[in-house]
Amino acid sequence: MSGSLSHPGARCINPVPAAASDVAVHLFDLSAPRQAEALLEGRLDAGFIGFAFEADTAGLRKRKVGRCAFVAALPKSHRAARSATVSLAELKEEFFLGISEETYPGASRHVMDACAEPDSGAHR
Numbered sequence: 001m002s003g004s005l006s007h008p009g010a011r012c013i014n015p016v017p018a019a020a021s022d023v024a025v026h027l028f029d030l031s032a033p034r035q036a037e038a039l040l041e042g043r044l045d046a047g048f049i050g051f052a053f054e055a056d057t058a059g060l061r062k063r064k065v066g067r068c069a070f071v072a073a074l075p076k077s078h079r080a081a082r083s084a085t086v087s088l089a090e091l092k093e094e095f096f097l098g099i100s101e102e103t104y105p106g107a108s109r110h111v112m113d114a115c116a117e118p119d120s121g122a123h124r
Contacts, residue, residue, distance in 0.1 A: 032106050036060060051106035070111065072096075088115060 030038065036058030038044035049055050055062040072091060074081040080090050101108040
């Protein structure tokens, strides 16, 4: 099993009962491309990959087990900090750090694509 232990799908992993002593569960932290490689080579039985297109690109079968949202973490003093939602256009002049392309390539691509949308007002 691979993927983020904070991922909603990780909650479906129950401790193996003591009677099932022939079953071993090993957890690894691997990026989606590394998981796909290990799955295709038979070195991994299952994994949690964050975005469907990552599984599709690798030719893997998939099953949705949860969903997550991206959030903008803002200092309390930021003008948009009290808003329930914040558009990318509101952040277009802000400097912010993105998600690691090496560790989370799908999430990084998702954020970059969102920023590239014409109506986002954001720029790379």
